[in-house]
Structure formats: structure tokens, C-alpha cells
Amino acid sequence: MRVTRATIFLGNLRHNVEMIRRHAPEQKILAAVKADAYGHGSPQVAQTLQQEGVEYLGVATLEEAGELRREKITLPILLLGIPHPEEIPEAAGLNLAFVVSDAEHLGWIGEATRGQRMKVPLHLKIDVGMGRLGIVPESAISLARSIGKYPQLYWEGVMTHFPSSDNGEVQPTSEQNKIFTQVIADLKAAGYEFELIHAANSGAILDHPETHHTMVRPGILLYGYTPTFEHRERRNFYPVMQLESRVVLLKSLPRNATLSYGQTYVLEHDAVVGVVGCGYADGYSRGLSNRGRVRIGDKFFQVSGRVCMDLFMVDIGNASDVSRWEKVILFGPFQDGPDAWDLAQILDTIPYEITCAVSRRVPRVYAEETQYWR
Numbered sequence: 001m002r003v004t005r006a007t008i009f010l011g012n013l014r015h016n017v018e019m020i021r022r023h024a025p026e027q028k029i030l031a032a033v034k035a036d037a038y039g040h041g042s043p044q045v046a047q048t049l050q051q052e053g054v055e056y057l058g059v060a061t062l063e064e065a066g067e068l069r070r071e072k073i074t075l076p077i078l079l080l081g082i083p084h085p086e087e088i089p090e091a092a093g094l095n096l097a098f099v100v101s102d103a104e105h106l107g108w109i110g111e112a113t114r115g116q117r118m119k120v121p122l123h124l125k126i127d128v129g130m131g132r133l134g135i136v137p138e139s140a141i142s143l144a145r146s147i148g149k150y151p152q153l154y155w156e157g158v159m160t161h162f163p164s165s166d167n168g169e170v171q172p173t174s175e176q177n178k179i180f181t182q183v184i185a186d187l188k189a190a191g192y193e194f195e196l197i198h199a200a201n202s203g204a205i206l207d208h209p210e211t212h213h214t215m216v217r218p219g220i221l222l223y224g225y226t227p228t229f230e231h232r233e234r235r236n237f238y239p240v241m242q243l244e245s246r247v248v249l250l251k252s253l254p255r256n257a258t259l260s261y262g263q264t265y266v267l268e269h270d271a272v273v274g275v276v277g278c279g280y281a282d283g284y285s286r287g288l289s290n291r292g293r294v295r296i297g298d299k300f301f302q303v304s305g306r307v308c309m310d311l312f313m314v315d316i317g318n319a320s321d322v323s324r325w326e327k328v329i330l331f332g333p334f335q336d337g338p339d340a341w342d343l344a345q346i347l348d349t350i351p352y353e354i355t356c357a358v359s360r361r362v363p364r365v366y367a368e369e370t371q372y373w374r
Contacts, residue, residue, distance in 0.1 A: 003246035003277040003325075005363045008040050010048050011370030012238035012333060016222050017052045019236050023205050024216045030056035030078060030198060032219035034064055039283075039355040040223060040241055041364040043071035049222075050075050056196075058217065062087045062094075069094050078123060078157075082133065088112035097121040097156060101133045103146045110150035121156035122147070123196070126183050128176040130163045137183045141190050157196035158184055162211070166203025166227040173204060177211045202227045224333065225340055225351040238372040239339050241355055242332030243362070245278035246325050247296070250316070259313045260305030265290055272316045274301070276328050279310040283358035284330055287347045288312075293338055295329040296322055300338075333372045 020029060031054045032038075037045035046057055046068050057073070059065045060081045068077060078097045085108040091098070092113045100106045100122050113120050124144060127134030135143050147153050160180045165173045180199055187194070197213035202221040204211045220227050224239035251273050259265040259273065267273075276294070280286045284307060292303040294314060299322075304315040316322050331338045331354065340351035347354075 001365075002361075002363055003248060004282050005244060005365050006039075006358050007242040007244060007332075007365050007367055008044065009238070009240055009242065009333065009371045010044070010366055010368050012224055012240045012372065013040075013045065013048055013222065014052055015370055016224055016237050016240070017049065017054065020205060020216070020218050020221055023209075024200070024212045027200075027212050028055040028196070028215040030054075030058050030215055030217045031222055032058045032080075032217060033068070034058060034060035034080065035356050036064075036360075038220065038223050038352060039358045041366070042068060043073070044364070044366050045222075046073045046075070047071070056215065062091050062096075065091065065094050065096050076121075085112065092116060092120055097123055099123050099125050099133065099159070100143070101125050101127075101135055103143055106143065106146050106150075106153075110147075110153055113152050114150065116152045118152075120153050122153055123157035123159050123198075124155055124187075124194075126158065126160045126180055128160050128162075128179045129172070130161050132161070134160065137179055140183050141186060144187055144190065144192050155192055155194055157198060157215075158187065158194045159197070160199045162199060162201060162204050162208075165201060165208055165211070166206075166231070173208050173211065177208065203231075206231060220350075220352055223351075223355060227350075229341055229345065238370065239331075239333040241340075241358070242371075243278075243284070243330040243358060244332070245276050245282075245328045245330060247274045247322065247328060248277040248311070248325070249275040250322070250324050251275070258305075259315075260289075260308060262306055265305035265313075265315070267315065269317070271318070272320075272322070273304070274314045274316045274322060274328075276312050276314060277310070278328075278330065279308045279312060281309045281359060282362050284312070285343070285347055285357065288343065291346050292330075292343065295332075295334070295338060296326055335373065 031049050033042045057077045125134040198215035200211045200216040224237050257267045286307045289306040293300045301314040304313050340354040343354050344351050
């Protein structure tokens with residue numbers, strides 16, 4: 001086992017599911033497990049979610065869905081992306097539901113699955129302001145009617161995606177939800193009923209209960225982070241991943257010694273330097289050079305010099321209680337940090353990118369316990 005690893009606290013994941021249910025007690029849950037469950041390992045995460053009674057999973061690609069089916073995940077899976085026409089037969093064979101944004105795509109699904117005995121579920125996507133996938137509201141009924149040529153297809157759901165539900169402004173999301181609700185009413189008047197109506201992403205789950213409809217779609221909340229830094233004080237969600245490494249070498253260096261590429265860090269005093277066995281190839285960004293902080297024991301130390309591909313250094317000073325092979329926490333479930341939001345703030349990004357960036361060469365170790373250090 002490498003000294004660098006990502007510990008995934010499945011107890012924290014279970015806790016977060018319970019917190020989501022408290023926000024949306026009457027709704028089903030579609031859990032986003034795309035991008036390898038935001039870097040946490042989709043098969044193990046999906047197994048836990050299946051045990052917790054989550055009703056649906058969402059993936060972006062056929063490969064992601066195939067991995068889950070090979071791991072005996074039997075939950076319904078919604079393919080959130082648009083597959084190439086050549087992928088559609090395999091996707092249907094995996095019993096996936098398709099998101100439909102346009103008539104041409106619906107036609108490809110219909111032709112590829114013609115004659116199939118099992119009904120193929122579709123989710124009609126409405127674009128209310130994201131400008132990405134989805135049909136514009138005024139064309140929704142026309143698209144819905146296109147299904148008539150294909151008796152093997154049926155509308156299981158209708159959905160949308162809010163672009164700004166997490167920015168603290170109520171009005172845009174409220175107005176977009178009104179548009180979505182009106183489209184659903186128009187579709188119902190035209191004879192179309194949907195078992196699943198879903199729109200609420202993580203921000204809307206927290207702040208817009210009127211958008212919860214019959215199913216909610218949490219992403220980052222599942223993994224313990226609120227979608228914006230302003231939400232961060234809601235400490236009832238526990239980060240699921242802890243990225244950790246070890247001090248692989250301790251060395252004493254004199255004042256004015258320089259550290260790492262570019263010699264951007266100069267020791268101001270005689271000091272002990274700790275070499276940590278993790279680098280940007282593991283997903284610990286080079287942008288954290290001279291800016292990140294790590295936790296060793298109950299103390300914090302600054303990343304000193306540039307982060308290398310496989311290693312970085314910390315100026316330990318005269319901290320004689322740090323020992324070789326001691327654990328170094330790069331981020332994890334700590335109230336006082338560092339967590340993925342701390343790194344995201346430094347890098348001007350979001351915690352989604354921090355956890356997704358942890359590379360495949362970093363082993364994931366799964367622990368059933370719940371851990372949150374206050």
C-alpha cells in the first residue's frame with residue numbers, strides 16, 4: 001500500500017444521505033455518482049447508497065454505467081450525458097434510462113431499440129436557463145409527441161437543471177422553477193404524465209424546497225460539501241474523503257537553504273524539512289505551492305516550495321515531535337481544516353474539482369465508521 005491514500009469514510013456518506021432526507025423527506029433521491037463518484041470510487045459508493053435505500057443513480061457516460069452493472073449494482077441508472085448513437089444499444093442492454101434533449105437524439109434511441117421487449121425509460125429535459133442540455137420550453141410538447149413512433153419507449157421522467165441555485169439569490173431559481181412547473185402542466189394537459197419530476201441539485205435541496213418535486217439530485221452534498229463557500233457553515237454534512245500521505249524523509253538544512261524547483265522557498269533559519277510522499281500526479285495541485293497547509297498530528301505546516309510530481313516539502317522548523325513516516329493530512333473531515341473547501345479557496349475553484357482531481361494511482365481505502373473532528 002502506498003503511503004499516499006484516500007480514506008473514504010462510508011459512515012460519513014450514510015450520514016450525508018440522512019441529512020439530505022431531512023431536507024427532502026418526501027422525495028426520492030437520484031444520487032450523482034458520475035466521475036467515479038466525484039473521485040470517491042463509484043462502485044463502493046453506489047453499493048453503500050444502494051444499501052441506504054437511494055432510489056436512483058446518475059452517471060455521465062456509458063463506461064461509468066457499465067462499471068456499476070459489472071459490480072452488481074441493480075438500482076435504476078440515468079445516463080445524464082448524450083451517448084453516441086453507436087453506444088445506444090449497449091446502454092439499453094444495461095437497462096439505463098436516457099436523458100432526451102432533442103428529437104434527433106430521441107430518434108436514435110428509438111431506432112436502436114426498435115423491437116426490444118423491455119420498455120426503455122426516457123427523461124425529458126427542459127432548458128430553463130442553463131443553456132446546456134435540454135429542449136427550450138416552447139418545444140417541449142413537440143418533443144414529447146415524437147415518442148409516438150416508438151412503442152418501446154416511454155416517458156418516465158421530466159427534469160431540468162438550475163444554473164444558479166447556490167448563489168444566494170432566490171429569484172432566478174424561483175422564476176426558472178415556475179417555467180419548469182408550467183411546462184409540466186402543459187405536458188399534462190397534452191396527455192403526458194411523469195412518474196419522476198426532478199430539478200433540485202445540491203444548492204436547491206438546501207435553499208429552494210419548492211423545487212424538490214418528486215425526486216432530488218444531490219451531488220456534492222453526498223460527499224460532504226456544500227456547493228458554495230457561503231453555505232459552508234452548515235456543518236451537518238461530513239466530508240467523506242480524507243487524502244493523506246506520510247513524511248518519507250526528515251532532513252536538517254541550514255538557514256538560506258532553498259527548497260524545490262525554482263528555489264522559491266528560502267529557509268529563514270536552521271530547520272528540519274519534511275518530505276511528503278504526494279505530488280500533483282496524485283491530485284495535490286501544483287497551485288498549492290507555498291500556499292497550502294497540511295496537518296501533522298495536531299499542528300499545521302505550510303507547503304514549502306513548489307509541489308513536485310510525486311513529492312512536496314514542508315518547513316517543520318524545530319518541531320521535534322514530528323517523526324519519519326508520520327501521517328500527513330492533506331484534506332479531510334476536520335472542522336478547523338484543512339478540507340476541500342480550504343484548498344478550493346486557495347486555488348479559486350470548488351471542492352468538486354479537488355476531490356475529482358485525486359488520481360487513480362491513489363489507492364482508495366474504505367472505512368465504515370463516521371469521522372468528523374471538531
